[in-house]
Amino acid sequence: MxxxxxxxxxxxxxxxxxxxxxxxxxxxxxxxxxxxxxxxxxxxxxxxxxxxxxxxxxxxxxxxxxxxxxxxxxxxxxxxxxxxxxxxxxxxxxxxxxxxxxxxxxxxxAKVAVVIGVNENTSITTLSHQNLCDIYSGRFTHWRSLGSNTETITPLIRPHSEIDAEVVMKHIPCFSSLDIAPTIIEFEKSGQMARALAQTPGAIGITTMVRVAQSHGKISALALNGVVPSVDNVLNGSYSLTRNMxxxxxxxxxxxxxxxxxxxxxxxxxxxxxxxxxxxxx
Missing domain, CATH: 3.40.190.10 (Periplasmic binding protein-like II)
Incomplete structure (x- = not known):
């Protein structure tokens, strides 16, 4: 069956x-x-x-x-x-x-340091406020003028209405009334600035320590007037260029x-x- x-x-x-x-x-x-x-x-x-x-x-x-x-x-x-x-x-x-x-x-x-960042190929580690203003006014055009390598300086900037530029103008006296050289390249967004700093030999620009941390060594943050933009210096107030998040x-x-x-x-x-x-x- x-x-x-x-x-x-x-x-x-x-x-x-x-x-x-x-x-x-x-x-x-x-x-x-x-x-x-x-x-x-x-x-x-x-x-x-x-x-x-x-x-x-x-x-x-x-x-x-x-x-x-x-x-x-x-x-x-x-x-x-x-x-x-x-x-x-x-x-x-x-x-x-x-x-x-x-x-x-x-x-x-959070709070983060606003910094002057440079491309990884630049050996300089510190600038005075006046050095910085001399770069952005067009007086210095080569890093050798500041004791570094011979790369041409490529200054980058954010719009004056953006917070990073506002912080720099507030805390670096000579920058607030500076006539920026017309050849300086402006980036509207901070991500555009970070990419340009990471990819352009000889570049210098305004960014943050978060961008530096996430650049995998492609961007270095400079000390200003000898003060390093470390977390400790932000906390103790000796590094005053900061922005809140x-x-x-x-x-x-x-x-x-x-x-x-x-x-x-x-x-x-x-x-x-x-x-x-x-x-x-x-």
């Missing part, structure tokens, strides 16, 4: 197996992830990316981050208020009256945004900030 087998139990097993495979694939789990959209200051961006990378590396996080390429101060606040982004990055241009009016909250999470959220952020903000003040979050040559906020 031919043994008869029921078709339906086998079909049920196949269907249940398929359902379980779908439920436990990364794609299915990703549906439960919250995507946090961050945009704003390009100078704050590299440290935020380092922090989000470390945060998402934790086993218990069900969150993804999208970090944009930059928004000006007005647009970032408008985008946050409208719900187009979840967190705004900022370093200056914060109108606290407007922030309060829109029901937003500002968190300072802020994140701005809506007054009642989601639980996962709150958890990320808490991570910034944890020991692990603070270590990420320190590893990137910045100073955690107390």
């Amino acid at each position: 031919i043994e008869q087998h029921s078709f339906w139990p086998k079909l049920v097993v196949v269907l249940l197996t398929a359902i379980c495979v779908v439920c436990f694939t990364p794609e299915a789990n990703a549906v439960n992830e919250e995507t946090i959209i961050i945009d704003g200051s390009t100078g704050v961006r590299p440290l935020v990316v380092a922090l989000t990378d470390r945060y998402t590396a934790q086993d218990n996080t069900a969150v993804a981050f999208e970090v944009g390429d930059g928004m000006n101060p007005t647009l970032r606040i408008k985008a946050l208020a409208n719900g187009d982004i979840d967190i705004a990055m900022a370093s200056h241009g914060i109108d606290m009256d407007k922030i309060t009016e829109l029901g937003l909250v500002v968190y300072q999470f 802020y994140l701005i959220t809506r007054a009642v952020p989601t639980p996962k945004i709150t958890d990320f903000l808490t991570f910034l003040t944890s020991d692990e979050g603070k270590q990420v900030i320190i590893d990137n040559n910045a100073v955690p906020n107390d």
